[in-house]
Amino acid sequence: MSIIHNPEIIGKKRRLxxxxxxxGRFSMLAIDQRQSLRKMLSSQxxxxxxSVPEESLELVKRVITSRLAHKxxxxxxxxxxxxxxxxxxxxxxxxxxxxxxxxxxSTVNKGERLTRLLxxxxxxxxxxxxxxxxxxxxxYDKHASSAVLEHxxxxxxxxxxxxxxxxxxFVLEVVCYSSDEISAxxxxxxxxxxxxxxxxxxxxxxxxxxxxxxxxxxxxxxxYVKEFQSRSFHGGSVIHDLSEIRDFCRSVNxxxxxxxxxxxxxxxxxxxxxxxxxxxxxxxxxxxxxxxxWQDVIRHxxxxxxxxxxxxxxxxxxxxxxxxxxxxxxxxxxxxxFK
Amino acid sequence: MSIIHNPEIIGKKRRLxxxxxxxGRFSMLAIDQRQSLRKMLSSQxxxxxxSVPEESLELVKRVITSRLAHKxxxxxxxxxxxxxxxxxxxxxxxxxxxxxxxxxxSTVNKGERLTRLLxxxxxxxxxxxxxxxxxxxxxYDKHASSAVLEHxxxxxxxxxxxxxxxxxxFVLEVVCYSSDEISAxxxxxxxxxxxxxxxxxxxxxxxxxxxxxxxxxxxxxxxYVKEFQSRSFHGGSVIHDLSEIRDFCRSVNxxxxxxxxxxxxxxxxxxxxxxxxxxxxxxxxxxxxxxxxWQDVIRHxxxxxxxxxxxxxxxxxxxxxxxxxxxxxxxxxxxxxFK
Numbered sequence: 055m056s057i058i059h060n061p062e063i064i065g066k067k068r069r070l071x072x073x074x075x076x077x078g079r080f081s082m083l084a085i086d087q088r089q090s091l092r093k094m095l096s097s098q099x100x101x102x103x104x105s106v107p108e109e110s111l112e113l114v115k116r117v118i119t120s121r122l123a124h125k126x127x128x129x130x131x132x133x134x135x136x137x138x139x140x141x142x143x144x145x146x147x148x149x150x151x152x153x154x155x156x157x158x159x160s161t162v163n164k165g166e167r168l169t170r171l172l173x174x175x176x177x178x179x180x181x182x183x184x185x186x187x188x189x190x191x192x193x194y195d196k197h198a199s200s201a202v203l204e205h206x207x208x209x210x211x212x213x214x215x216x217x218x219x220x221x222x223x224f225v226l227e228v229v230c231y232s233s234d235e236i237s238a239x240x241x242x243x244x245x246x247x248x249x250x251x252x253x254x255x256x257x258x259x260x261x262x263x264x265x266x267x268x269x270x271x272x273x274x275x276x277x278y279v280k281e282f283q284s285r286s287f288h289g290g291s292v293i294h295d296l297s298e299i300r301d302f303c304r305s306v307n308x309x310x311x312x313x314x315x316x317x318x319x320x321x322x323x324x325x326x327x328x329x330x331x332x333x334x335x336x337x338x339x340x341x342x343x344x345x346x347x348w349q350d351v352i353r354h355x356x357x358x359x360x361x362x363x364x365x366x367x368x369x370x371x372x373x374x375x376x377x378x379x380x381x382x383x384x385x386x387x388x389x390x391x392f393k
Numbered sequence: 394m395s396i397i398h399n400p401e402i403i404g405k406k407r408r409l410x411x412x413x414x415x416x417g418r419f420s421m422l423a424i425d426q427r428q429s430l431r432k433m434l435s436s437q438x439x440x441x442x443x444s445v446p447e448e449s450l451e452l453v454k455r456v457i458t459s460r461l462a463h464k465x466x467x468x469x470x471x472x473x474x475x476x477x478x479x480x481x482x483x484x485x486x487x488x489x490x491x492x493x494x495x496x497x498x499s500t501v502n503k504g505e506r507l508t509r510l511l512x513x514x515x516x517x518x519x520x521x522x523x524x525x526x527x528x529x530x531x532x533y534d535k536h537a538s539s540a541v542l543e544h545x546x547x548x549x550x551x552x553x554x555x556x557x558x559x560x561x562x563f564v565l566e567v568v569c570y571s572s573d574e575i576s577a578x579x580x581x582x583x584x585x586x587x588x589x590x591x592x593x594x595x596x597x598x599x600x601x602x603x604x605x606x607x608x609x610x611x612x613x614x615x616x617y618v619k620e621f622q623s624r625s626f627h628g629g630s631v632i633h634d635l636s637e638i639r640d641f642c643r644s645v646n647x648x649x650x651x652x653x654x655x656x657x658x659x660x661x662x663x664x665x666x667x668x669x670x671x672x673x674x675x676x677x678x679x680x681x682x683x684x685x686x687w688q689d690v691i692r693h694x695x696x697x698x699x700x701x702x703x704x705x706x707x708x709x710x711x712x713x714x715x716x717x718x719x720x721x722x723x724x725x726x727x728x729x730x731f732k
Binding site: 059062064065067069070071072073074075076088124127137138142144145146147149150179180181182183184220223379 | 400401403404406407408409410411412413414415417463466476477480481483484485486489518519521522523524559560
């Protein structure tokens, strides 16, 4: 009789299957925003960010989840304002990814960023609550002080161990920054960004972190690509050409020893679709995006009927285009890590 | 901030959603047969049951799972010969129900039956391996000796507690028997059977067992129903009329404080479809059936191509008819237990 020698390995893969489409492609929708959603609501309502009531955030999370969850291979949400009030809207066939970290970061040493875990929450509790995967966001500047690096890498490692013990996939989001720079979106950052994303992929796919899937930034900035000068999302300056961008994407894929997906960082759908196709062509396994799909819902807040209408028409249309663009994603089962 | 006070409750419901269709109806396929499958293969090959190699059982489980799992809301399988060799064929959108008990039973006191748990296996291991639910089969004769009853009920209770601790749905299958009777399928048993199934529903839906879903036998026998005398499955004798059967089904539903599904016990699809509709009309939440869908695949063993052809045509057709008959199932979320 065959014995299940390693239920942990089967469990991880089984839960990765729950997070992905049947094809093995990831088409995951994020609605775990807290601070950024608060700011969006603040702009819309004129309230100070800290005065935006939690009920407003919960309402937005609920209406987005109820209208879009069925189209996603998984929903990424935060446990308290998100999952606790939206879980009933997530179909059984859509996977659940729960975030582990507090929103934002603590700043130390003039601009170095520390990720903090949510209190009263853990990998164990997420599994108990029905999660199919755990997401941790880590701020990463390889030139940060060794105390900060140790803290950040220690968090990744202990989360990786807890996920391994419980046979639950570990999705690590790495957001690169540099404490001595002001803008992470301007043209002067675009070139540096590619190098940092490649470094991050190499570092955090090391087996000691036990990461199963990396959620990465786009390695470069499509707003400054020569071939996209006529596109609505173009930013004016030209920093890259497309072949350089393709090289960056390939380098990310070569650097990463585990499957990876691309995040949207709130760019418009038209730009995100280009990003997805470029990454998937280089070997990515799909996307995990949020604001690129639903951000304009905030413009209709607090008119619930208008929010629903926007989600059912414009946002659904954008998501459908993104899903079509994702057809060339590499199924995670075909990644060298799982062969 | 809303806190998840009871992740266990959300987790159980979330996993019930994984086991059911999006509608909340259960359309689950069982392929956890071991002893009965061995006997079927023995009849087909002429080998003694104990000489049928495990590879033959695994092959049958694999081909059935690969051809039918995508149509079921969940697959019930045994961990070792089943799940260990078939898990890669189960889509992420189909739930996983793993059995906890050894096949068959141990006999004590002249015909009293004891359920035994699989060694090297537990609720914890099943969860680790990716199960969305646990199934335990319990043999039940309310007139058995108190030692046997204590053993059986103790098993149910300890399984219920382990499932509660791990927030994983507990599906209890109750098979009624009487140690002083020879046939459980003949006409003389049909009337007694209804009373026993009703008793079982009442006993095992008691909150102390923490059962989330009962898997029950049909309360009566459609082979002996007056109105079905012209049907191919009719057995000749007439024991019930249809209104009596409807009363039995309603009594099961009233007796059960938790949602319930009907099992097929290997009857032909035509008969099982009548059973499903009668039970669902009375308040059942769908079915968990195996042999009614796939049993004739054994006639083609070991011709793999013929087995695949049979599953893709005849068995798929039968399953489609059964799914259509299941449209009147009561979604589990609408059951009084979850309101």
